[in-house]
Amino acid sequence: MDSNSLIFKTATELSGELESGNCKAVEIAQAYLEQIDRVDGKVHAFLHRDDDDFLAQAKDSDERREKGETLGPLDGIPVCLKDVISVEGQPLTAASKILQDYVSPYDATVTRKLKAAGAVIGGRLNLDEFAMGSSTENSAYGPTRNPWDLERVPGGSSGGSSAAVAAREAPLTLGSDTGGSIRQPASLCGVVGMKPTYGMVSRYGLAAFASSLDQIGPFSQTVEDTALLLETISGHDPLDSTSYPTEVPSYSEFLKQKHEPCTLGLPKEFFGEGMDDEVRTAVEKAIEFYKGKGYEIVDLSLPTTDLSIPVYYVIATAEASSNLARYDGIRYTSRSERAENAVDVYAKSRGEGFGEEVKRRCILGAYGLSSGYYDAYYLRAQKTRTLIRQDFERAFEKVDAILTPTSPTPAFKFGAKSEDPISMYLSDVYTISTNLAGLPGLSVPCGFTESGLPIGLQLIGKAFDEGTLLSIAHDFDRELQFGRQAPNLED
Numbered sequence: 001m002d003s004n005s006l007i008f009k010t011a012t013e014l015s016g017e018l019e020s021g022n023c024k025a026v027e028i029a030q031a032y033l034e035q036i037d038r039v040d041g042k043v044h045a046f047l048h049r050d051d052d053d054f055l056a057q058a059k060d061s062d063e064r065r066e067k068g069e070t071l072g073p074l075d076g077i078p079v080c081l082k083d084v085i086s087v088e089g090q091p092l093t094a095a096s097k098i099l100q101d102y103v104s105p106y107d108a109t110v111t112r113k114l115k116a117a118g119a120v121i122g123g124r125l126n127l128d129e130f131a132m133g134s135s136t137e138n139s140a141y142g143p144t145r146n147p148w149d150l151e152r153v154p155g156g157s158s159g160g161s162s163a164a165v166a167a168r169e170a171p172l173t174l175g176s177d178t179g180g181s182i183r184q185p186a187s188l189c190g191v192v193g194m195k196p197t198y199g200m201v202s203r204y205g206l207a208a209f210a211s212s213l214d215q216i217g218p219f220s221q222t223v224e225d226t227a228l229l230l231e232t233i234s235g236h237d238p239l240d241s242t243s244y245p246t247e248v249p250s251y252s253e254f255l256k257q258k259h260e261p262c263t264l265g266l267p268k269e270f271f272g273e274g275m276d277d278e279v280r281t282a283v284e285k286a287i288e289f290y291k292g293k294g295y296e297i298v299d300l301s302l303p304t305t306d307l308s309i310p311v312y313y314v315i316a317t318a319e320a321s322s323n324l325a326r327y328d329g330i331r332y333t334s335r336s337e338r339a340e341n342a343v344d345v346y347a348k349s350r351g352e353g354f355g356e357e358v359k360r361r362c363i364l365g366a367y368g369l370s371s372g373y374y375d376a377y378y379l380r381a382q383k384t385r386t387l388i389r390q391d392f393e394r395a396f397e398k399v400d401a402i403l404t405p406t407s408p409t410p411a412f413k414f415g416a417k418s419e420d421p422i423s424m425y426l427s428d429v430y431t432i433s434t435n436l437a438g439l440p441g442l443s444v445p446c447g448f449t450e451s452g453l454p455i456g457l458q459l460i461g462k463a464f465d466e467g468t469l470l471s472i473a474h475d476f477d478r479e480l481q482f483g484r485q486a487p488n489l490e491d
């Protein structure tokens with residue numbers, strides 16, 4: 001098959017081509033490597049590639065298929081991972097200088113599950129250092145560019161994962177979402193991105209940022225592909241005590257069934273000021289679409305979600321300051337050459353190894369946890385977090401899912417927010433409350449601005465009700481397919 005046509009296919013389509021013998025996994029792998037060669041000089045989604053290993057995995061898949069031992073629909077399909085998810089024998093930098101020489105000694109649980117499903121694991125994808133940011137400008141190895149406009153950010157922190165799918169450098173990728181880091185870049189790059197319920201996907205082998213908020217989740221062109229990847233990586237894992245012992249249904253089978261239209265809620269706090277006009281118009285059109293399909297649309301209020309950003313920045317930084325204490329110049333990390341004594345080893349290694357945003361957060365977090373301030377900041381933030389969760393619980397007594405924009409604006413220009421942390425933090429104003437409440441949320445492309453920048457629609461679901469959430473998103477995506485449009489990256 002023509003390699004140029006392969007890279008535009010969805011994972012589900014590629015799987016069909018493999019099954020009907022129209023192409024080989026090695027051809028698919030080669031087609032993506034050629035595309036990465038063609039466009040990644042501009043996009044910079046990848047931090048590291050191991051082409052020999054990638055092709056060897058594809059060859060193994062072809063051999064399995066010849067013997068009739070195929071492992072399932074993802075067998076032979078490339079999946080690339082954000083550079084915070086461990087793959088045995090491959091580097092993991094978290095886009096930080098402090099981990100520049102680190103090689104993972106084991107597989108993350110998601111990696112193990114992907115390998116067991118026959119997926120062909122590709123290169124390492126760029127991000128904001130330790131997943132802290134909304135633009136990938138905080139990567140120590142240079143930013144990723146938005147494939148729709150190379151002057152603009154791809155969003156973050158999983159900007160490499162969203163840009164790689166948008167630039168057709170991979171059909172599927174994984175990212176992590178602590179406050180919006182899957183959904184916001186998906187929205188800015190015009191692809192589907194999903195954060196599962198907290199506890200749905202094991203965090204074992206994920207470099208931790210804020211452990212009570214972090215979740216791994218998929219990126220793809222379509223909701224159908226997201227369902228396929230989600231069911232592969234989900235499920236209880238004894239190695240992650242916060243992973244939940246729940247049954248994982250086959251979401252892809254569930255999407256094939258007929259579903260009655262249900263009730264969607266519009267929280268008034270998410271439709272106020274600060275939203276770009278073109279984002280508002282695109283989201284309103286999506287609401288009309290759902291009405292036309294027979295969905296009931298109701299207004300509701302999530303009053304405490306107005307406090308999500310301050311609550312998040314107290315809790316996430318507190319957890320980060322504790323999680324990142326392990327990078328100490330002794331374990332994992334490179335050690336400062338200027339260190340002359342034990343204290344120097346810590347101070348100089350961390351001082352040289354961490355970027356500005358990571359340092360800001362470690363300091364903020366340690367401050368919020370320190371004696372005398374703990375009650376005023378950390379404890380209060382935790383109590384407010386409970387109120388935010390209760391807002392959602394009340395809303396879900398009346399509605400099946402909540403509909404909002406994913407991001408207040410389309411992709412912004414490099415430098416537009418990087419000097420002002422607060423304006424950058426506001427990029428996640430619609431996504432953060434979902435993490436605080438532990439709920440599943442996804443962003444599905446819902447249109448473009450006049451200048452051709454993608455816009456995303458966010459749907460938030462009930463805990464562990466990923467099936468309903470995906471089926472609502474699929475109703476829209478199956479017909480409108482905005483994520484199937486690809487940017488033009490020719491010179």
Ligand code: GLN
Binds near residue numbers: 131177209
């Ligand atoms: N942008 C948010 C932050 O900087 C969220 C990051 C994330 O979800 N990893 O913390």
